[in-house]
Amino acid sequence: MSILIDHCDVLDPTAPRSTRANQSILIVGARIQAIGAPDEVALITPPDALRVDGRHMLATPGLISAHTHSAENFLRGYAERMPLEPWLVWMIGQCGEYTARDHYLAAMMSSIEMLLSGCTGLIDHYWHSGPWNREVLDAGMLAYRDIGIRATVAPLYDDSDFVVATAAKLGFDISQSRYSLRQSPDPAIRHGVLLNNLAIFDDWMGAWHGQANGRLQTFLGPAAGQLLTADCLRRSLDQARKYGAGIQMHCLETRVQDYCIRQTRGCTQIEWMDKEGLLGPDVTLPHSVWIRSEADLDRLARSGAVPVHNPAANLKLGSGLMPMREMLDHGATVALGVDGACSNDNQNMFETVKLAALIHNLKSHDPKTWISAREAFEAGSMGGAAAMLHKGQLGELKPGQLADVVLLDTRSPTLSPMNDAYEMLAYCELGGSVTHVIVNGEVVVKDGALTAIDAAAITQEFRERVDAFPFRHEPPPEVARDMDAIWAFWRDVMQRVDRGE
Ligand SMILES: [Zn+2]
Known part of the structure; x- marks a missing residue:
């Protein structure tokens, strides 16, 4: 299984505004095989590769x-x-x-x-x-x-x-x-x-x-x-x-x-x-x-x-x-x-x-x-x-790394204007611009929706199950008793550490 993300921008700490523009990413199996100019990556892309249009997208490590x-x-x-x-x-x-x-x-x-x-x-x-x-x-x-x-x-x-x-x-x-x-x-x-x-x-x-x-x-x-x-x-x-x-x-x-x-x-x-x-x-x-x-x-x-x-x-x-x-x-x-x-x-x-x-x-x-x-x-x-014991194998967009890749729509209100990519990701983004997610070389989110499961059905079942456990605004007496005991101990220890013990 191969995936080609075509004509995307790539997060790169060495590039101006931390973004390398107009790149293609080729993923083969679970790993990134190549990142480079689209015409060069096209030369080594298998004909049956799944193509993802990366225009107006920023690719980042997951x-x-x-x-x-x-x-x-x-x-x-x-x-x-x-x-x-x-x-x-x-x-x-x-x-x-x-x-x-x-x-x-x-x-x-x-x-x-x-x-x-x-x-x-x-x-x-x-x-x-x-x-x-x-x-x-x-x-x-x-x-x-x-x-x-x-x-x-x-x-x-x-x-x-x-x-x-x-x-x-x-x-x-x-x-x-x-x-x-x-x-x-x-x-x-x-x-x-x-x-x-x-x-x-x-x-x-x-x-x-x-x-x-x-x-x-x-x-x-x-x-x-x-x-x-x-x-x-x-x-x-x-x-x-x-x-x-x-x-x-x-x-x-x-x-x-x-x-x-x-x-x-x-x-x-x-x-x-x-x-x-x-x-x-x-x-x-x-x-x-x-x-x-x-x-x-x-x-x-x-x-x-x-x-x-x-x-x-x-x-x-x-x-x-x-x-x-x-x-x-x-x-x-x-x-x-x-x-x-x-x-x-x-x-x-x-x-x-x-x-x-x-x-x-x-x-x-x-x-x-x-x-x-x-x-x-x-x-x-x-x-x-x-x-996760994958140091050097995961967490960066580089050839040879495990292919956990996120695509964010740079036309979203959150990412407009797209200034320094790290600052945009850390201070502006909360995940709402994410459109595609690839994990271990598999597309698991496509156009903002999960591909492998029915998220609405799972969420509905979860909500029904949660209703089996009564919501308590106040602790019942036996829990309140336990909490009183732990509060008393907690206050005592905090006074001790404040005194430098
Ligand atoms: Zn924890």
Whole structure:
């Protein structure tokens, strides 16, 4: 299968206004074969190639959301004015017992919004409220297989909880609350559950990793630094590496997490992971907000681990500002993520690029340290590719790269006038100009519509299913009790960190 995009403009950082005009792009199989003058590319184009008229179109690499949770699509527009810890209690108190079909629909909903707005790939830190089983794990993969998006799925699990343990030491009992509902108090049982889960995941990884011509990947998703033993993280990395896969682990999203980890481990999360040999290019670290020392920034950059910036979620939950400039200066590769739809609450990567390009301006009086439009866009494209372990293979429009290509109509009101392409993409565009999307050499959006699925029917089924879970404006008494307990603990810890503890 070949595709010829004829007479388009191509995003190019070396060209005036970052745009190379009147080019043709030849895609053969899953990769870009050639980009150049239309008459030259025509000479090597197979006669049966699918032709896409690229006039008045700007071709860009697809954006990649390197962190989301598809199941949160059920909880859009639900919880505001709460930091992460109370928000988690509210969210867990509100979520349903999702079936495999629910997960299929939720994964579809993220993908529909993403593909139509120019995001060609995602890492789904796949969250399920009940015990893991193959049917639930397969559901997300089936959705991503069917719709045609590039997807890496990392099921989320844990085997410890430093927040509950730290709370107990400070005189707060949150062990029975929804904050830690999924964990047994018995370490032996938690270990047994971990081994069972890893065995289920192993079976699933063997079936799915690299399927759909490499478009689908399986990662492991050990939940977060404050929820894992060293044994759990080591087993997770060993198992992922067996498949050439990676892991995704929430890292230092909040000051409460940083405090609880330091109290428990006696050092920072990054120092501990470095000492234990648990960092590497196959480790993706969503949030990474509270990495602050030069030594930790060095450790992070040296390891090649990929921090994932989620500016919308960090703003909504008031978590803090990731040190993106400092990370880039230390040589780290930063990716971007939309995060789940209960903490954003959309799945729009253009908006995330814009936020990443803007929010760091508040931090310094030196504009040279601010994040540029190009840096933000490249974090959303090349950074995401690195998070997916496709560094140098994906995220740029170059011959030899995987063909994830987005075409935007430069006659749209949003892109008129078409000035510097990176600034237009980062500050003006929200996805409304997207007309065509190609993923892994397949056309998945044509003239603004998905080609492989009936988006209206899926959305209708999803909406009907959402109605099965009652919308609550106020938490029911048992959830409100859990929230009171976590708020009291949260205030106590925030006073401690404000005092410099
Ligand atoms: Zn997350």
